[in-house]
Amino acid sequence: GQSLEQPSEVTAVEGAIVQINCTYQTSGFYGLSWYQQHDGGAPTFLSYNGLDGLEETGRFSSFLSRSDSYGYLLLQELQMKDSASYFCAVRDLYDTDKLIFGTGTRLQVFP
């Protein structure tokens, strides 16, 4: 089966940099996506890595290493509004075609 593990919680202060890790075990791997979810809100798509390396989108970057079955989301210049839960997700091609989500990381940003 598939499993994606993330730290349950990360805390940081405004202006800091934080890294949220995701390790995965999959039978078939297509790529790694990241989602943000504010309390009471909907998960929203942030980024995607299909190939190894770093993808940068403004203050957020995402990294993938296929050989290590590992990726991370890097958030720079943290702002209070970045306090949210962050989920990694992979496309499961082994059994049925579906998006599997990680366990989620709650980020709390303090002033």
Added chain:
Amino acid sequence: DTAVSQTPKYLVTQMGNDKSIKCEQNLGHDTMYWYKQDSKKFLKIMFSYNNKELIINETVPNRFSPKSPDKAHLNLHINSLELGDSAVYFCASSQEGAGGDFGELFFGEGSRLTVL
């Protein structure tokens, strides 16, 4: 203008009752989903439909019955509600299965179900 909309946003009901949640997307997507998010925030897929056809049924109890009257709508009916059904149910859509090449799903705002 809402891309994926679900109603109601909140449901509070007694055990044993039946309830429905409706979802509509105006993105022109072919695939729609129901995900369940429990109190620990685990997001788990329940069902997936592609152009009104059931594609994925993730061993969900048969008290849960999805229906897709057309590719823009996916409803969820739950019979004989149990305490363990309390969760937030998210509808989502994408142009291709599993979010396509980039794993991008568009989620509704969720329907929080509380079973007493």
